[in-house]
Amino acid sequence: MRGNPVTLPDNPVEGGVAFPFRAVPELVKFHLSLYIALSAMAGHVLAAGRFSLDSLTLGGLTLLLSCGSAVLNNIQDRVWDQDAERTRDRVLVKHSNMLSRAAVLAALLIFSGLSGLLWIAGGMPFLLGAAALGLYNGLYTPLKKITLWAMVPGILCGMIPPAMGWTAVAQGMSASDVSGLWIVMAALGFWQLPHYLLISLRHPDADAGMPERPGFNTIWSHEEIRWQILIWTGVFSLSMTLFQVKGWIASPGLSLCHMAVAVMLPIAMGVMLVPSGSARRTGICLAMINLSMLVFLGIAVLDRI
Numbered sequence: 001m002r003g004n005p006v007t008l009p010d011n012p013v014e015g016g017v018a019f020p021f022r023a024v025p026e027l028v029k030f031h032l033s034l035y036i037a038l039s040a041m042a043g044h045v046l047a048a049g050r051f052s053l054d055s056l057t058l059g060g061l062t063l064l065l066s067c068g069s070a071v072l073n074n075i076q077d078r079v080w081d082q083d084a085e086r087t088r089d090r091v092l093v094k095h096s097n098m099l100s101r102a103a104v105l106a107a108l109l110i111f112s113g114l115s116g117l118l119w120i121a122g123g124m125p126f127l128l129g130a131a132a133l134g135l136y137n138g139l140y141t142p143l144k145k146i147t148l149w150a151m152v153p154g155i156l157c158g159m160i161p162p163a164m165g166w167t168a169v170a171q172g173m174s175a176s177d178v179s180g181l182w183i184v185m186a187a188l189g190f191w192q193l194p195h196y197l198l199i200s201l202r203h204p205d206a207d208a209g210m211p212e213r214p215g216f217n218t219i220w221s222h223e224e225i226r227w228q229i230l231i232w233t234g235v236f237s238l239s240m241t242l243f244q245v246k247g248w249i250a251s252p253g254l255s256l257c258h259m260a261v262a263v264m265l266p267i268a269m270g271v272m273l274v275p276s277g278s279a280r281r282t283g284i285c286l287a288m289i290n291l292s293m294l295v296f297l298g299i300a301v302l303d304r305i
Contacts, residue, residue, distance in 0.1 A: 202279055
């Protein structure tokens with residue numbers, strides 16, 4: 001007996017279109033969510049004085065919550081994403097019939113993250129996680145369509161994860177020296193400014209889907225944006241230096257590496273940005289500032305292993 005061959009799809013199908021599982025890292029913004037999880041771990045080890053399984057668990061729960069928040073952000077932005085070159089190829093723009101699956105994924109991740117924080121880490125990390133979710137998805141995401149002041153709740157949201165880690169440690173709540181926590185939180189806030197400006201400089205049409213408000217490329221020239229990037233990169237580097245000066249890094253080798261990054265970052269950014277603001281140079285600068293934050297948080301954790 002002969003008949004037409006049957007081909008089984010590699011992925012489940014919804015509405016005749018295979019679900020793009022390879023796009024899940026994009027939906028959960030995995031690279032940024034990892035930074036958030038690492039910053040929560042940094043807050044935990046700073047309060048506890050050592051790395052432990054609890055630190056890893058706290059980081060994992062924060063990762064779940066951050067990934068769920070990112071999926072929800074993709075759902076909220078799907079209409080505006082189709083108007084900008086940088087975002088028009090995102091999965092929910094190209095596959096709008098995947099919206100229900102994305103909503104289920106967001107709900108599962110957010111519920112898992114928040115319930116885990118409440119059950120394992122305690123009430124304060126849970127409340128801070130819920131506050132971060134509200135700031136990002138409840139304020140920043142809808143407000144960014146109408147005003148640049150939406151950056152304020154966005155920045156505050158990014159500063160919360162270290163406090164989630166810190167408050168998960170009982171003695172951390174009454175520690176006599178909380179300078180490490182405040183410096184890490186401040187560094188995360190200062191880091192977000194050049195990070196966002198570099199994206200605006202690299203993608204001038206990033207605000208194309210938001211005609212209700214001007215973008216940075218509208219209110220500033222490219223030269224002014226480059227100088228703003230250098231200024232806030234310098235402030236971020238100063239916060240890294242203050243973290244070391246206050247004695248929060250004990251290992252001489254890690255201390256040397258940390259100081260080298262803090263000193264070289266603004267110099268390297270200046271060399272790359274002052275002569276030209278080309279897309280290639282801007283992309284390199286974006287990679288450098290992201291790598292510097294990874295080194296900063298990574299050293300804070302590694303120093304206590």
